[in-house]
Amino acid sequence: MSPTTTAPPRTAPVERGVGARVRRPDARLKVTGEFDYSSDLSADGVLWGATVRSPHPHARIRSIDTTRARAVPGVSTVLTHADVPGAKCYGLKVADQPVLAWDVVRYHGEPVALVAADHPETARRAAAEVIVDYEPLPPIVDSEDALADAAPPLHPDGNVVKHVHIERGDVAGAAARAEVIVRGEYEVGMQDQAFLGPESGLAIPTDFGVELHVATQWLHDDQRQLAACLGLPEHAVRIVCAGVGGAFGGREDLSMQVHASMLALHTGRPVKIVYGREESFFGHVHRHPARLAYEHGADADGRLVYVKCRTLLDGGAYASKSGAVCMVAAGTAAGPYVVPNVTLDVYATYTNNPPCGAMRGFGAVQSCFAYEAQMDKLAAALGLDPVELRRRNALETGGELPTGQRLDGPAPVAELLERLQAMPLPPEPDPDRARDIRELPGGVSNTTHGEGVRRGVGYAVGFKNVGMGGGVDDYSTARIRVCEQNGEPEVAVHTAACEVGQGGITIQAQIARAELGIDRVVVLPADTDVGSAGCTAGSRQTWLTGGAVKSACEAVRAELLRRAVERHGAHDSTLLLRDGAVVSENGELLATVADLVVDDPVEETREYRPPRRTEPLDENGQGNSFLSFGFAAHRAVVDVDVELGLVRVVEIATVQDVGRAINPLSVEGQIEGGIAQGLGLALMEQVQVRDGIVLNPSFTDYLIPTILDMPPVRSQILELPQPLAPYGLNGVGEPPTIASTPAIVSALRAATDQPLTRVPVRPDDIVGAMAG
Amino acid sequence: MRLTCTVNGERREADCAWEGESLLYVLRERMGLWGAKNACEQGECGSCSVYLDGTLVCSCLVLASQADGAEVRTVEGLAEDGELHPVQEAFVAAGAVQCGFCTPGLVVATHDLLERSPRPSDAEIREALAGNLCRCTGYEKIIDAVKDAATRLGSGD
Numbered sequence: 001m002s003p004t005t006t007a008p009p010r011t012a013p014v015e016r017g018v019g020a021r022v023r024r025p026d027a028r029l030k031v032t033g034e035f036d037y038s039s040d041l042s043a044d045g046v047l048w049g050a051t052v053r054s055p056h057p058h059a060r061i062r063s064i065d066t067t068r069a070r071a072v073p074g075v076s077t078v079l080t081h082a083d084v085p086g087a088k089c090y091g092l093k094v095a096d097q098p099v100l101a102w103d104v105v106r107y108h109g110e111p112v113a114l115v116a117a118d119h120p121e122t123a124r125r126a127a128a129e130v131i132v133d134y135e136p137l138p139p140i141v142d143s144e145d146a147l148a149d150a151a152p153p154l155h156p157d158g159n160v161v162k163h164v165h166i167e168r169g170d171v172a173g174a175a176a177r178a179e180v181i182v183r184g185e186y187e188v189g190m191q192d193q194a195f196l197g198p199e200s201g202l203a204i205p206t207d208f209g210v211e212l213h214v215a216t217q218w219l220h221d222d223q224r225q226l227a228a229c230l231g232l233p234e235h236a237v238r239i240v241c242a243g244v245g246g247a248f249g250g251r252e253d254l255s256m257q258v259h260a261s262m263l264a265l266h267t268g269r270p271v272k273i274v275y276g277r278e279e280s281f282f283g284h285v286h287r288h289p290a291r292l293a294y295e296h297g298a299d300a301d302g303r304l305v306y307v308k309c310r311t312l313l314d315g316g317a318y319a320s321k322s323g324a325v326c327m328v329a330a331g332t333a334a335g336p337y338v339v340p341n342v343t344l345d346v347y348a349t350y351t352n353n354p355p356c357g358a359m360r361g362f363g364a365v366q367s368c369f370a371y372e373a374q375m376d377k378l379a380a381a382l383g384l385d386p387v388e389l390r391r392r393n394a395l396e397t398g399g400e401l402p403t404g405q406r407l408d409g410p411a412p413v414a415e416l417l418e419r420l421q422a423m424p425l426p427p428e429p430d431p432d433r434a435r436d437i438r439e440l441p442g443g444v445s446n447t448t449h450g451e452g453v454r455r456g457v458g459y460a461v462g463f464k465n466v467g468m469g470g471g472v473d474d475y476s477t478a479r480i481r482v483c484e485q486n487g488e489p490e491v492a493v494h495t496a497a498c499e500v501g502q503g504g505i506t507i508q509a510q511i512a513r514a515e516l517g518i519d520r521v522v523v524l525p526a527d528t529d530v531g532s533a534g535c536t537a538g539s540r541q542t543w544l545t546g547g548a549v550k551s552a553c554e555a556v557r558a559e560l561l562r563r564a565v566e567r568h569g570a571h572d573s574t575l576l577l578r579d580g581a582v583v584s585e586n587g588e589l590l591a592t593v594a595d596l597v598v599d600d601p602v603e604e605t606r607e608y609r610p611p612r613r614t615e616p617l618d619e620n621g622q623g624n625s626f627l628s629f630g631f632a633a634h635r636a637v638v639d640v641d642v643e644l645g646l647v648r649v650v651e652i653a654t655v656q657d658v659g660r661a662i663n664p665l666s667v668e669g670q671i672e673g674g675i676a677q678g679l680g681l682a683l684m685e686q687v688q689v690r691d692g693i694v695l696n697p698s699f700t701d702y703l704i705p706t707i708l709d710m711p712p713v714r715s716q717i718l719e720l721p722q723p724l725a726p727y728g729l730n731g732v733g734e735p736p737t738i739a740s741t742p743a744i745v746s747a748l749r750a751a752t753d754q755p756l757t758r759v760p761v762r763p764d765d766i767v768g769a770m771a772g
Numbered sequence: 773m774r775l776t777c778t779v780n781g782e783r784r785e786a787d788c789a790w791e792g793e794s795l796l797y798v799l800r801e802r803m804g805l806w807g808a809k810n811a812c813e814q815g816e817c818g819s820c821s822v823y824l825d826g827t828l829v830c831s832c833l834v835l836a837s838q839a840d841g842a843e844v845r846t847v848e849g850l851a852e853d854g855e856l857h858p859v860q861e862a863f864v865a866a867g868a869v870q871c872g873f874c875t876p877g878l879v880v881a882t883h884d885l886l887e888r889s890p891r892p893s894d895a896e897i898r899e900a901l902a903g904n905l906c907r908c909t910g911y912e913k914i915i916d917a918v919k920d921a922a923t924r925l926g927s928g929d
Contacts, residue, residue, distance in 0.1 A: 005895070021867075023864055023865065023867070024864070024867075024869060026872070026874070027863070027864040027869045028856065028860075028864060028870075030869050030872030030875045030876075031807070031847075031856065031860035031863050031864055031869060031872075031875055031876075031879055032807070032847065032848065032850075032851050032856070032860060033805070033806065033807020033846065033847035033848050033876045034806075034807070034848075035872060036806070037806075037809070037873060038808070039809070040800070040806035042801070119789055119790060121790050121792065121793075193907075194907055195871070195873075195907055196809070196817065196819060196871065196873035196874050196905065196906070196907050196908075197811065197871065197873040198811065243872075244871060245809070245811070245871050245872075245873030246870075246873060246907050246908055247871075247872040248907070272903075274810075276810070276813050277811065277812045277813060277814070289785040338907075387866045436895050438898060438899055439895065444899060480776055500871060501870040501872065501873075501908045502870065503869025503870065544829070665867040668867070669867055669870055669908070669909055669913060670908075671910075672868065672909060672910030672911075672912040672913065673907070673908045673909050673910040674910070675910055676907075676909075676910035676911070677907075696816060698812065698816075699811075699812040699814060699816035699905065700812075700814050700816055704905060704907060706902045706903075706905060707897075707898045707901045707902055707904070707906075707911040707914065707915070708898045708899065708902045710910055710911045710912075712912065713910060713912050759887075770821070
């Protein structure tokens with residue numbers, strides 16, 4: 001089935017190749033502090049940029065006066081919308097977001113003006129001297145209000161960014177036949193990516209345009225938008241991926257790219273913009289907060305007969321990736337289950353809240369929280385074990401999604417659950433032994449010594465598409481060059497794939513080693529001097545850029561073998577590459593690769609596209625809109641202090657199918673890190689927005705899990721080959737973040753008997769309701 | 773204002789244009805020691821952890837002038853003669869580094885923990901490193917790294 005098994009292997013296995021626990025090539029620089037992040041760059045004569053931002057969620061701009069700011073000693077320039085050289089707006093899908101607002105601001109923190117100065121503090125103080133005369137307007141801060149007929153449109157086309165409607169079968173008929181019906185309303189808070197390295201970069205004016213070193217997820221889409229806003233041809237804008245301090249979707253949209261470049265072009269000097277944490281909260285999109293109303297009907301055996309949902313995703317002020325998030329939320333809305341009849345409606349709206357867009361899990365997170373809560377509710381109504389209910393309804397290979405898409409790859413929903421249930425539970429606490437308070441809810445705050453603490457266990461399973469769906473031309477590009485260095489062959493891998501911490505560079509090198517039988521591989525910095533790799537998003541880079549590297553290596557190998565045949569007269573079909581040499585089937589040395597390339601390096605560039613194109617959904621939400629799917633199941637064990645509403649997660653167990661673990665060390669890292677973000681959403685993370693104003697833009701007030709909050713993770717990795725992908729691999733990054741949240745909340749419900757319909761769960765949700 | 777201090781064993785001087793500059797800013801922007809990171813500027817994340825006269829501090833919360841005459845040790849001062857410190861070696865080997873932005877702070881904090889407690893329990897590790905946020909790893913491999921570092925240091929590796 002796998003394309004890799006159709007041809008005989010032409011390369012002998014190598015150490016540190018595909019499947020090996022290879023260390024990161026950049027780890028040494030990262031542990032010594034020598035690795036250059038986008039915030040660690042400087043240049044002679046560098047200026048610091050600062051951004052003037054709106055204090056209002058919705059206001060008309062009457063005037064902007066920069067006189068006083070310009071007069072601050074040390075200030076080089078102050079720019080407004082009038083100074084934007086090209087397109088005034090940008091956007092990933094829809095160019096609706098102003099580089100600098102001119103007539104209206106639509107969210108708290110929207111950029112209005114820019115300052116460049118010789119010291120960051122001077123720039124900040126001058127920014128405070130820019131006088132903007134605002135006429136505050138009533139903000140729309142609720143998606144339901146935004147949809148109302150009387151709502152004033154925030155954008156010319158109205159307040160609906162996207163509505164996906166999926167209709168299949170006969171819901172009314174199924175509802176009439178259903179033995180059990182459960183309904184629920186759920187809410188997901190606005191989560192922040194909270195990558196550790198705030199937005200930053202250095203823009204350097206060049207003879208033709210600008211060179212930008214920036215932390216981003218997609219160099220070429222930055223280049224496209226940046227060139228348009230600067231009024232420059234794309235080739236005049238060179239972008240280099242500087243060291244990225246995490247991303248998780250928060251670096252898909254532009255942040256300071258145009259701003260720093262405008263200041264650099266205007267002053268003729270290098271300009272550095274480095275956000276602090278507070279500005280970072282305003283500088284990128286968040287995970288869409290959601291309200292989800294669900295109805296599930298089942299027969300007496302617990303087989304789902306229909307699912308209805310109406311989900312509102314608050315997209316905030318600008319479109320960003322709301323349309324695509326909406327499609328994924330709808331496409332996964334019924335869960336990884338066989339459901340013959342559905343009516344699924346998902347809306348993404350404009351409001352005056354902070355813009356929302358991509359974050360790990362991308363719409364699948366919100367839907368999973370609701371459908372898994374519903375499955376627990378249905379199990380309770382039927383008197384069935386919740387895992388057994390899921391198993392009875394589990395999708396499998398050959399099954400169909402509500403979109404009509406047939407699952408032709410692995411869909412091991414039942415197997416994941418069975419394996420998960422078979423994993424041992426952590427031991428129950430010994431009632432006769434005093435527990436270490438660090439293991440208890442409240443921890444070192446010393447709020448309990450075990451009294452009032454109850455244990456709960458919960459399960460959840462989730463899935464998400466891999467790759468860009470909906471008909472996007474998804475591809476990546478790789479250039480592979482083999483040359484000779486000191487008598488040894490060396491491979492250089494050049495792609496534009498952004499390494500954001502996930503380990504793509506490790507995998508690219510592993511694939512090159514495996515394909516070429518050459519140990520020495522250098523992964524060059526990602527930049528726009530090579531073709532697009534697409535976005536480091538959607539769990540797609542190992543597949544797409546991995547596929548491009550493999551394909552370019554195959555072309556290089558063919559050329560190396562051709563040269564060996566030409567020079568040494570052997571029969572091509574019997575040759576292979578091993579340990580830097582071309583050898584015959586029986587291991588006889590024909591030529592070293594170093595000799596074959598010594599005066600004439602081999603270089604090949606290839607684009608890779610997956611063997612199947614996706615398509616947009618039709619008006620009934622039908623179509624093969626996704627490339628493939630990744631599945632993961634989670635089990636949470638929690639201890640809850642039911643008097644104080646405090647929670648300690650004892651353990652998370654997980655089983656995930658990854659197709660093929662190209663680097664098991666990286667796979668484990670993705671699983672453990674993804675679960676931590678799922679735990680954060682379950683228990684603590686929410687951007688608090690009141691009347692459109694962000695209340696907690698700091699790590700003092702927006703809490704992410706610490707090492708004390710994270711329990712041990714017990715993981716089991718399944719490797720069921722994905723037939724469409726190179727090596728049978730599958731996307732890994734997002735599934736850990738999807739079902740971990742509902743598993744934790746399910747465990748909390750088991751411990752407290754409370755409905756807990758919103759995340760993050762607050763102490764009040766546990767205690768207040770109990771008191772009542 | 774002129775600041776004089778010892779950084780990683782070397783006497784260093786810096787002229788601060790503004791008296792409000794933090795030790796973190798001076799280390800990075802004036803001394804070119806980019807290892808300590810700014811991720812929260814509030815002492816919440818530990819990415820800027822350094823030693824100040826032997827005490828682990830968040831350098832974002834220390835005014836540069838407070839470091840005048842002091843001895844500062846940063847992540848750049850842990851490796852000797854190009855050889856990684858066992859803590860650094862362990863972080864690399866365990867896969868405890870992903871984006872790595874938190875890593876310099878965690879390496880310094882782990883170094884400090886193992887100086888005080890050469891064989892820490894899991895709970896002790898968690899308590900000691902609770903001031904260092906990591907968004908990528910879920911901390912599992914960081915705990916592995918700390919234990920491995922303790923072993924390496926204990927065996928004189």
